[in-house]
Amino acid sequence: MSSRTHDVHAPRRANRSLFRRLWWLWTLLGVLGIGGVLYATDLVMSEGTVPRGVSVGGVDIGGMSPNQAEVRLRNQLADEVKTPVDVTAGGLETTVDPVTSGLTVDWDATVDQAGEQPKNPITRVTSFWQTREVGTVSHFNDNLVNGTVRRVADDLSQDASNATLAINDQGKADIADDVDGQSVEQDAVDAAIRDNWLNTDHRVSVDADVTRAAVSREEADKVAREVVDKVTSGDLVFAGRDNVEGVLRPADMGRVVTFVPDGDSLRTDWNTEAAKEILTGQLGQTEVEFRNANFEVNGNDLTVIPSQDGVEIDWEKTLDKLQDKLLDTRERHHDVTYNDRKATYTTEMAEKATFDDVMGEFSTDGFASDSGVNIRRVAEQVNGAIVLPGETFSLNGYTGPRGEAQGYVDAGVIQDGHADTAVGGGISQFATTLYNASYFAGMEDVAHTAHSYYISRYPAGREATVYEGAIDLQFKNTFDTPVLIQASADSSSVSVKLRGVRHVDVESIPGAKTNYTDPERIELEGDKCSPSSGSRGFTTTDTRVVRDLSGREVSRNTTTTKYDPSPIVTCKK
Known part of the structure; x- marks a missing residue:
């Protein structure tokens, strides 16, 4: 017959063993419970703030409200975003001022890009010791930026410069090196500035297209x-x-x-x-x-x-x-x-010279009082002029400028066929008088210009006009004796004589007036307008016959002159 022994302590020991086996589970559940409480608490308390560990330009804004973060960034980065930016390309450099160039920071968008609080508990835990840098968001005033880009592109571009060589005042070679030229694309400059103007070193680099100088060192x-x-x-x-x-x-x-x-x-x-x-x-x-x-x-x-x-x-x-x-x-x-x-004209010749003969003379009259001032002034200047053998006399060259500083006044002229005024008006009457005196003295006609419109007080086809710097009266003394010009004028007439030794007799043969043309009608206005009945234009000739003192014909020359019709002028009231 068998027997069974019972251990009354066995159940208690079994319970203790089970507890020991499950203690880690209870601990884990406790930790998770506490962690869950802490997570929930942190999640609630950080709601609406910038995630922990976030920085912008080295400025920590984690855990702040967006408004607080924006204020901190504005305060601590204000100088940074206003710092001038150096822009380089090749060997050239220029500077951009953000303030005047339309380069600013969009602080709201910068804070917004930091994102929301993470839901991942691991990320939330690691954020206590890890940091995350987020970039700034720029705002551009396109008008200002575009102007800056054009200026920067110009500053960073230059033409190639050839090497130069000169001899300095010490007699040494002075050489300047050749310099490469370069150019930059405005689009590249624009992109580089917009993308990199807030680099920590405040420097922006742009690629340049280089051109070599033609002449080298x-x-x-x-x-x-x-x-x-x-x-x-x-x-x-x-x-x-x-x-x-x-x-x-x-x-x-x-x-x-x-x-x-x-x-x-x-x-x-x-x-x-x-x-x-x-x-x-x-x-x-x-x-x-x-x-x-x-x-x-x-x-x-x-x-x-x-x-x-x-x-x-x-x-x-x-x-x-x-x-x-x-x-x-x-x-x-x-x-x-x-x-x-x-x-060619010696002292001995001059000492034997005489001016007893009147070689040629002419007079005109019928000028206005204001023109008379200028006629008397030019006669005063020309009186006593000497034309040596072989020399050419130039009226413009002899008198020089004929302006107010030389004693000339505003007087009547013919402009486009009608009356007008100009300083020196009336000089053409003296020119006509001088031309005719030289004509009959046998002088060689070098340059003379007839008026465009016929003036009845002058011989048709045998008159001259002058204009300072443009139209001149010139004649040459072809004889071997000198000529003295005597000129005088009073209130109503002007006379010119060429004195010296008379060598020839001169005859003028006027031609008929032909090819008449009728005037047109024009209407003018203004205080200077003077009505005119006009006159017909025509063509005429003048033949100069020169004979020596024995009566032998030396030369015969015919000049043809065409006069335009003078318009019929009426004045607007």
């Missing part, structure tokens, strides 16, 4: 060796008369020898005029001014101004082949070439 160095070194090797001496020398020194060569780009080379230019100017200052004393004899007129008294034979440097021959002379480093001495010029 190597080319300038080569020309300096081949040209500059030679022309500045020593003084270039020109020996003149009376032991006087003209010298082109190395320091002068910069004016005489210059260099200009020619494709990818430097062309050498040889300035003969500059060399002449330098040498004239030294050799001028070896020249003697040429002067034909002349007369000083003082009323009825004439004093002879003696003639003088001239000595002139023949610069063309002296500076012939200047380039070769400058480049020759061995032969640096040359002779000056002179021309001796004898007076």
